[in-house]
Amino acid sequence: MMQFVVQSQRTFMATRLSLRLMRSSMTQRASFSFSAMKWEGGVSMVQGASRGIGLEFVKQLLENNEKGHVVATCRNPRGATGLHDLKNKFVERLSILPLDVTVESTIEESAKSIREKYGSLNLLVNASGILSLPDALQPETTLTKVQKSSLMLAYEVNAVGPILVIKHMWPLLKIGGGSGTERDVAIVANISARVGSIGDNRLGGWHSYRASKSALNQLNKTISVEFARKKDPVISILLHPGTVDTDLSRPFQRNVPEGKLFTKEYSVQKLLHIIDNVKSSDNGKFFAWDGQEIPW
Numbered sequence: 251m252m253q254f255v256v257q258s259q260r261t262f263m264a265t266r267l268s269l270r271l272m273r274s275s276m277t278q279r280a281s282f283s284f285s286a287m288k289w290e291g292g293v294s295m296v297q298g299a300s301r302g303i304g305l306e307f308v309k310q311l312l313e314n315n316e317k318g319h320v321v322a323t324c325r326n327p328r329g330a331t332g333l334h335d336l337k338n339k340f341v342e343r344l345s346i347l348p349l350d351v352t353v354e355s356t357i358e359e360s361a362k363s364i365r366e367k368y369g370s371l372n373l374l375v376n377a378s379g380i381l382s383l384p385d386a387l388q389p390e391t392t393l394t395k396v397q398k399s400s401l402m403l404a405y406e407v408n409a410v411g412p413i414l415v416i417k418h419m420w421p422l423l424k425i426g427g428g429s430g431t432e433r434d435v436a437i438v439a440n441i442s443a444r445v446g447s448i449g450d451n452r453l454g455g456w457h458s459y460r461a462s463k464s465a466l467n468q469l470n471k472t473i474s475v476e477f478a479r480k481k482d483p484v485i486s487i488l489l490h491p492g493t494v495d496t497d498l499s500r501p502f503q504r505n506v507p508e509g510k511l512f513t514k515e516y517s518v519q520k521l522l523h524i525i526d527n528v529k530s531s532d533n534g535k536f537f538a539w540d541g542q543e544i545p546w
């Protein structure tokens with residue numbers, strides 16, 4: 251009798267275990283088939299894609315790959331003429347969504363739309379940023395020009411916004427890691443700036459912009475530690491694009507040494523090379539356009 255009880259207990263536990271294994275492998279298969287097979291080539295999101303470096307990322311991601319989908323987000327999709335031109339060319343592979351990094355509900359809405367349409371994300375590029383805005387933010391040349399409102403604005407757009415974007419896309423990135431592309435992890439690339447390096451600060455000035463990028467760097471380092479601790483298949487890095495000929499740098503290009511002002515095409519090509527070759531050990535690191543690590 252005793253032998254029979256032990257035997258049936260063993261059979262019951264073995265059945266439960268195999269059911270649990272079956273269920274977990276079905277769940278895994280369901281998520282992989284949804285994200286990998288349906289979206290061959292993966293799904294990338296470029297945040298801050300209306301112009302400049304962000305728009306160039308969208309262009310190269312679409313033009314360099316035969317497959318793969320891109321979600322481009324920006325504050326005002328209607329006015330984003332560069333994105334409309336790309337949409338005409340890549341009707342099926344490009345989606346455009348409204349997202350203002352200072353309005354969290356627009357980030358949540360984008361995450362919802364991406365989840366419903368694609369189910370996962372393989373790459374997130376946070377490209378938005380501000381250096382100067384008429385009447386609101388001017389890169390400070392001296393402490394006497396520092397204003398609370400400028401410090402707060404730069405911090406809100408350049409540091410808080412990108413981190414909230416990662417927070418809301420995180421569940422999609424976890425699924426995206428290991429599927430859809432040749433990579434076995436999802437990647438987050440935050441466009442920072444060398445001036446955010448405290449160790450590299452020899453010239454001073456640009457207090458609001460510098461401090462906001464330093465804050466972005468620290469926030470990114472912090473989440474990269476969490477991703478690694480939780481064994482999430484997500485790598486998050488910081489990238490300095492060089493001095494690039496865009497609206498952001500245009501008023502400040504006078505003192506750029508010859509040969510040091512890059513086209514956005516060149517800069518994004520270099521940044522995509524870093525992204526495509528990223529390793530797990532790069533998680534949390536801060537790289538310049540040429541692949542050199544930048545000191546904190």
Ligand SMILES: NC(=O)c1ccc[n+]([C@@H]2O[C@H](COP(=O)([O-])OP(=O)(O)OC[C@H]3O[C@@H](n4cnc5c(N)ncnc54)[C@H](OP(=O)(O)O)[C@@H]3O)[C@@H](O)[C@H]2O)c1
Nearest residue numbers: 298300301302303325350351378379443493494496498499
């Ligand atoms: N250009 C350089 O030399 C240089 C150097 C170092 C680092 N960076 C960094 O590179 C990134 C891209 O800069 P860029 O040169 O391409 O500048 P840009 O041409 O001025 O483009 C800035 C982008 O940020 C978007 N943006 C601004 N505020 C936003 C908000 N609240 N929510 C969502 N998007 C917002 C803009 O959208 P709207 O069209 O709606 O304004 C635009 O798409 C920035 O993070 C910048 O700090 C640039």
